[in-house]
Amino acid sequence: MTIRTTAAHLFGASTIAFAAFAAQPAMAQTADQAGTEAAADGQLNTIIVTANRREENLQDVPVSAATLDASTVRTIFDAGAEITALSARVPGLFIESSNGRAAPRFYIRGLGNTDFDLAASQPVSVVMDDVVMENVTLKSFPIFDVERIEVLRGPQGTLFGRNTPAGIVKIDTVKPGDEFAVNGSLSYGTFNTVSIDGGVTVPLVPGLASLRVSGLWQQRDNWVDNGFTGEKDVYGGYSEIAGRAQLLVTPSDRLSILGSYAVRDLDGQSTLFRANILGPGNNDLNDNYDRDTVFYDAGGRNEAAYKAQIATAKVDYDADFATLTSITSWADTEGRSRGDIDGGNLVTGPDFIPFPSDTQDSIDLNQFTQEVRLASNSNGPFEWQVGGFYFDSDFDVTTVGFDFPPPVTVNHTNESWAVFGQVSSQVTDALKLTGGLRYTEDDKDFVVVAGAAPQFTTVSDERLSWDLAAFYDLSGDASIYARVASGFRAPTIQGRDVAFGSAPSVATSEKIMSYEAGLKSELADRRIRLNGAVYYYTIKDPQFTAVGGADNLVQLVNADKGRGYGFELDSAFQATPNFLVTAGVSWNHTEIEDNTLAVGICAQCTIVDPTVVLSGSTRALVDGNPFPNAPEWIADLTARYAFPIGNAGEIFFFTDWAYQGKTNFFLYESEEFNSNNQIEGGLRAGYAKADGTFELAAFVRNITDADNVKGGIDFNNNTAFVNDPRVFGVSARINY
Template sequence: MKAIKKSAIATIINAALLSAAGTSVSSFAAEEETAKKNNQLEVIQVTARKRVENAQEVPVAVSALQGDNLDAYSSAGMDIRFMNAKIPSLSIESSFGRSFPRFYVRGLGNTDFDLNASQPVSLVVDEVVQENAILKGFPVFDVERVEVLRGPQGTLFGRNTPAGLVKFDSVKPSQEFDGYGAVSYGSRGAVDTEGAVGGALTDRLSARVSLLWQDKDDYIDNQAPNFEAKDQQGGYTEKAARIQFLYEGDDFSALLNYHTRDLDGSPIAFRANVIESGSNELVDNYEHDVVYQDAGARSTQQVESEGMSLRLEWDLENHTVTSISAWESAEIYSRGDIDGGYGAVFLPDYMGPGFIPFPSESADGIPEQDQITQELRLSSNFDGDLNYQVGVFYFDEELTIENFSYDTFSSPNAGALNGYVKQQQDTTAWAVFGSVDYVVSDDLKVTAGLRYSDDKKDFSADRTLSPVGGGALFIEQDVSDSHVSWDLSANYKVNEDVNWYSRVANTFRAPSLQGRILFGDEVTTADSETVTSFETGIKSDVLDGQGRVNATVFYYTMSDQQLTAVGGGANFNRLINADKTTGYGFELDTEWVLSDELNATFNLSYNKTELKDNDLAVAVCGQCTVTDPTFQVAGPFGPEARAILDGNSLPHAPEWISNFTLRYTKELEDGDFFANGDISYRSKINMFLYESVEFEGKPLTEVGLRAGYRWAEGDYEYEVAGFVRNLFDEQQAIGAIDFNNNTGIVNEERYVGAEFKVKFF
C-alpha cells in the first residue's frame, strides 16, 4: 500500500463534491481485496450485537452478504430489491419501483403502500435507523457488508423490529489510500457508474468519497388509442454520494458521514387486466415494453434525500463510550396511472385493455420529512466473565404527506386535480436499554437484554378536496404506548467447530395511524403488536474449515398483529389488528470450498404463517375470483363482499425461499478468469390478506450469471465482466392493484450487460 499526499486527496474530495451536483460522475475507485484464494473459508465478522464478533459465535440467526456474491447480485444497476430471495427468509418488493421497498422476514412485513406505513423489519444503515420507507430505498454502493438479523431485535435496536432487521455497513475511511471505479452498460441503454476513493489527509484524519450515477432510457411505449407515444416510461436517472471523514486519536475517534440521493424517473408500470381472469397467468398478448394508459404521459417519480451522522467513540480503561447523532430528510413525489388502462365503462366503446370500471390517476408526496436520532451507550471491556452494554436512545420525526387525486378526463385540462389530503405526523420515541454477557464456563455463554421503550404519535389529516363528493374533512388523532422488550440467549461450544445456540425474545411494533382519506372519511389506528419468538440452531465449521453449515428452527406467536386492508372494491386503506398470528419454520445457510478453484453456497428456508382470528374480515377485489369464505355487508354503493381471513397465510410470505451460488476461478496467463452463477427461488405468495385465484403469485425462479477476467499491473487491478440477470426471462405478476381491475405489476425482464472495473492502492 502507498499513502496519498494530503494535497492530492483534498483535491479529489473537492472535485467529487462538485461533480456530485452534476449529471455525470467521473470516479476513482477501490476496494481492498480481503480474501486470498485458499482452501478454507474466511471468518465472517458481524456487528449484529453492536460489537464486532465472529458470526459463528453470535446467538442470533444472522446472514452476511459481502464480496463477490454482493458484487454479482448488484450488477445491472439494481436497487435494493436485488436482495430478494438471496438470504434465508428474506423477501423484498415494491409498488413504487426504485423507492419505497417493503421488507419481509419470516413472513412478517407490511403490504401498505401509504407513505406513513410502518414496517416490522427495520433498516439500519451505518448504525442509523431509517424509519420512513422512502429512506429505505437509498442506493447500495461502496458497501462493505450486508447483515440480515432474523427474529425480534428489540433489545439493542428498539422499536419496529419484531421480524428482524437489515443492516448495511459502508466502507469506512482509512489511513491507506485505495479506491475503485466501475462502469457498466446494459439492456435498454442502462448505464451504471460508481466509484470511491479514500486515504489519509493527515496522520490522524482520513476521508472517503463514494459516488454513484445510474441512467436508463425510457423504453416502454404507450399504445392506448389517442395516447400513443414512443418510449414514454421505464427510465430513470439516479445520483447519490457519500462523503466520510474519520479522525483517529489515541483513545478517541470521530466519524462524520454525509450522504445524498437524487432520483428522477418513472414509477413502476401498472398494467390493467394483465392477469388472465380465472387464473394467475399473464395474458397471452403481454409485452414488457408496452402499456395502454390514458394518463401515462403524466407518470413521474422524483425522490430527494440527504442525511448526516456523527459517531464519537471514547476508549476508556475498561469501557467504551459511543455517541451516534444523526439527521435524515427525504422528499418524494410519485404520480401514476393507477388503473393501468384507458377509458372507462361510462365512456361508450372506449376502454381497455379489458374492463375498466373507473379511471384512477393519483399521486403521493412527502414535501417534508425530518428525522433526528441520538444514541448514547456504554460498553464494558473487562477481561473477566461479565461484560455489559447500557444505553439511551431518542427518536424524533416530523412528517408531512400529501395525497392527490386527478380527473383523467377533465376538460379542457386533462388530469386536473380533483382530490387533496394533507397528513401531518409528529413522532417522539425514547428508550433505555441494557445487555449483559456472562461466561458460565469455557463452553457456555449466556446473554440477557432488556429495553424500555416509550412511543407517541400526534397526527392530523386535512381533506380540502374530495374526488367522490365527500367534502372537506379534518381529523386529529394521537396514539401512544410503552413496552418492555427482552431477550435471553445462550451459546454452547459443543467442540472447536460446532456452536449450539438458543434464544427467546419479545418485542413490539409501536402503534400505527392510517389517514389516507381521499376515498374514505375515517382515520384508522392499529394497537401495538407484540411478538414472542423461540429459536435454536447449530453453527458449524466442517471439513477442516472448507465447509460451513448453519441451521435454525423457530416458532413465534404474535398478538394484535398490525395489518393493512389494502384496496378492496372501495379503494380505502384500513388498519386492523389480528387477534393472533403464528409462524414456524427452519433456515439452512451453508458455504463450501469445493476446491482451490470452486466455491459454493446453498441456502434454504421454510416459513409457515397463519392468521388466527375468527372475526377478522376485509373487503375484496372487484373483478377477481375470491377463494376465501365471504359474506355480504351494506356499502355506500350497494352490498359489498367481505372475506374471512382466519387460517390464511400472511401476504407476500412465501413458504419456501432458496438460493444457490457457484463461483469458479482459474489462473489464466497473468490474471484470473472467474465465473459466478446464482439461482434464487421463492414459492407462491398471496398478494393480499384474502386469497383469490388471480392474486396468488406464482413461484418465481431467477438465474444470474457473471463472468470475466481480472489482472493486476503495479498498483492497479483491472476487471472486465459480462453479466445477465433473470437469464431465462421469467416474467409474472409479483404485485397487484385490486380495487379496480386485475391490474398487475410484473418483475423485471432479462438484463444483459458488460462492466469494466479498476481498483487502485
C-alpha cells in the same frame, strides 16, 4: 485511537468472506479482502457481523443471520437495480414495492406490511451506518460503496428498538482509512443501462484525519411503449445520483470522530401497473400482457422524483474500562410519485376498467435520532453494554387525484425514546449466556393539514422488550444455540383514506414472542459451512393493512393472533481452491388466527375464502390465511469456478439463482393474486487479476428473461406489475 488503529479495526470487519448463503467470492482474493491464510489453503473465510453492536464471528453469535459482501452486492446491482433486488438473496428475506425505486416493503420470516402509503410503518428495520431508516422513502436510499449487508432474522428489540419484531437489514458502508485507496465498478448494458459505484479514501493528515468520498450513478433509457397513445419508448427509464462524504478525525488514541453527509437525487418513474393481465380464474399472465407495452390514458408519465440528505456524527471515546459511543443523525427527504393506477384506459382497456384512477402522493419529512451507549472493553468472561435512544420524525403526506380526490395534506409526528442494556457471560469454556432488556415509549400524532375536515388522532404505548440466549460449543467446529426474544411494533395511524372522505384508521401495538434454536458448524477443515435454525413465533394483535378491495380502501386492522414457524439453512462449500458453491433455503408457514376478521375483496377476481356481507359490502373471512407477501419457500444457489492463468490472473465464471415459492399478495386469498415457483438467475464471466486489483467481465441479469409477477392492484381490475427484463452488459471493477 489512531487512524491506523481505526483502519485496522474497520478493515478487519471488512474481511468478511462470502456469506454462508448467497455470497459471491471476490474476483480474486487479496489479503485485505479475504485473508492470506484462507486464500492459501482453500478454506472458507471468516464472516464478521455486528448483531450485538460488536464485531464478532458469525459462528459465535446466537442469532440467525446472513451477510452479503461488497462483491455480491455489486453483482446484483450490475444492471442498475435498486434495493428490492436483494429479495430472496438470503433465506427468509423478501422485498417488494409498488412505488418504483422510492418506497420498498421488507419482510423477514413472512412478517411485513403491504401498505403502499408513504406513511406506512414496517416490522423490518433498515439500519444504515448505525442510523435507523424509519420512513419507507428513507429505506430506499441507494446502496453503494458497501462493506457488507447483514440480515438479522427474528426480533431485535433489545439493542435496535421497536419496529424490529421481524428483524433487521443492516447496511455498513466503507469507512475512511489510513492509506490512499480507490475501488469501484462500472457497468453498461441493454436499454442504455449504466451503473457506476465507487469510492476513494484520501488521508489528509497522517494519523489524524482521513476523508472518503463515494458515489453512485445509475440510469436507464425509456424502453416501454404506450399502446394507447402510440408513443414509443416513454416509460421504464430513470436516473439516480447519490453521494457520500465521510471525514474521520482521531485527535488521540482514545477519541475518534466520524462525520458523514449523504445525498440522493432520483428522477424516475413509479411502478408500471398493467391492467387485467392475470387470469381470470388463475394467476397466469394472459394475452393482455406485453412486457414492452402499457396502455395508459393518464398518470402524467408515471413520473417520480425524490431527494434526500442524511447527516451523521459518530463519536467514540475509549476509556480504560469501556467505550462511550454517541451517534447523532438528521435526515430530510422530499418527493412525489404519480401513476396510472388502474393500469389502462377506458377506451381500449385492455378488458374491463370501471373507472379511471390517476393519483399522486408526495412527502416532506424530517427525522432526528440520537443514541448514546457505553460498552465494556474487557475481553474477559463478562461483557456488558447500556444505552439510550431518542427518535423524532415529522412529515407531511399529500394525496392528489387528478379527477378525484381533491388534494389533501395530512401530518404525522412520532416521538420515541428508550433505554436498553445487554450482558453476556462466559459461564464455562463451552457455554455463553446473553440477556438484554429495553424499555420504550412511543407517541404518534396525526392531523389533517388541508383539504379535508379537521381531524386529530393520537396513539401511544410503552413496552418492555427482552431476549435471552444460550450458546454452547459442542466442539471446535460446531455449536448450538437457543434464543427467546420478545419485540413489538408501535401503534400506527393510517390517514390515506381521509383523502377519500373516510376517517383515519388505527392499529394498536403488535407484540411478538419468538423461539429459536440453531446449529452453526464449519466442517472438513473449514471447507464446508453449515448453519441452520428452526423457529416458532406468536403475535398478539398483529397489524395488517387491508389494501385495495372494490372500495379502494387502505385501512389498518389488528387481527386477534398470528403465528409463524419454519427453518433457515445457510451453507457454503469450498470444493477446491478455485470452485465455491453456496446454497440457502428457508421454509416458512404463517397463519392469521381470527375467526371474525373480514376484509374487502377485489372487484373481479375469484375469491377462495368464505365471504360475508357487512353493511352492504361483500367481505372475505381471512382466518387461517397466510400473511400477505410471505413466501412459503425461498432458495438461492451460487457457484464460482476459476481457471488460473499463470500467476497473473484467472478466467472465472459465476452464476447466481434465486427461487420464490408460493406467495399470497393480500390478506384474502384469490385465484389470481398470488405467485408461485418464480426463478431468476444471473451469469458473470470474465478475467480477474490475481491480486484483486482489476476485473473485466460480461454479465446477464434475469438470464432466462422470466416474466415474474411481483404484486397486484386489486380494487379495480386484475392489475399487476412484473420484474425487470433481461439485461446483457459488460462491467469493470478496480480495487487499489
